Amino acid sequence: MRSFVENWSNAIEPEVLLRVPPVPDGVGNRMRDNWLPLLQIAQLAGVKWVEKCNDAIQELEIKRKAETSALTTNDLLLDIREVLNQFSGPEIGSRELLERLLDLPEGDWHTANHGRAISSKWLAQKLRPYGIVAQRRNTGKVYMMADFDETFRRFLPTQTT
Numbered sequence: 001m002r003s004f005v006e007n008w009s010n011a012i013e014p015e016v017l018l019r020v021p022p023v024p025d026g027v028g029n030r031m032r033d034n035w036l037p038l039l040q041i042a043q044l045a046g047v048k049w050v051e052k053c054n055d056a057i058q059e060l061e062i063k064r065k066a067e068t069s070a071l072t073t074n075d076l077l078l079d080i081r082e083v084l085n086q087f088s089g090p091e092i093g094s095r096e097l098l099e100r101l102l103d104l105p106e107g108d109w110h111t112a113n114h115g116r117a118i119s120s121k122w123l124a125q126k127l128r129p130y131g132i133v134a135q136r137r138n139t140g141k142v143y144m145m146a147d148f149d150e151t152f153r154r155f156l157p158t159q160t161t
C-alpha cells in the first residue's frame with residue numbers, strides 16, 4: 001500500500017503543483033497556505049471532494065474563530081489577574097505585562113492574535129472596553145494596578161487563597 005501511494009503521489013505531483021484552487025472567503029493567509037495542498041488534491045479527485053473540503057474548511061474556521069474569541073475574554077482577565085498577583089507596585093509597564101502573559105505556561109497567548117502572539121496594541125484593544133487604558137510615561141506606557149480592581153470584581157469569580 002505504501003509503495004502504491006508513493007508511486008501515485010509522485011505521478012500526480014506535477015499536476016497538483018500547477019493547480020491553484022480558490023480557498024473559501026474568510027480564511028486568512030496563513031490558514032490558506034495550510035489548506036491549499038488538500039484543495040489541490042481534492043480538485044484532482046473531483047467536484048464532490050472540493051465541496052467536502054470547502055465545507056470542512058468553513059466549519060473549522062468558524063470553530064477556530066469562536067475559540068479565539070472565547071479565549072480572549074475571561075481568560076485574558078484571569079491571566080492578567082494571575083500576573084498582577086505576582087507583581088508589586090502601583091503600575092506595570094505595558095511591555096512587562098505582555099511579556100509576563102506570554103511567559104505563562106498554561107496561556108495560549110502565542111496564538112490568540114489570529115494565530116500569532118498577542119501584541120501591546122492587541123492587549124490595549126482588549127482592555128479598552130473595560131475602561132482600562134495605559135498611561136504614558138517617559139519610560140513607556142503603563143497600566144495602573146488599581147484600574148484592574150473593578151474589572152476583576154465585576155467579571156471574574158472571587159479568588160480563593
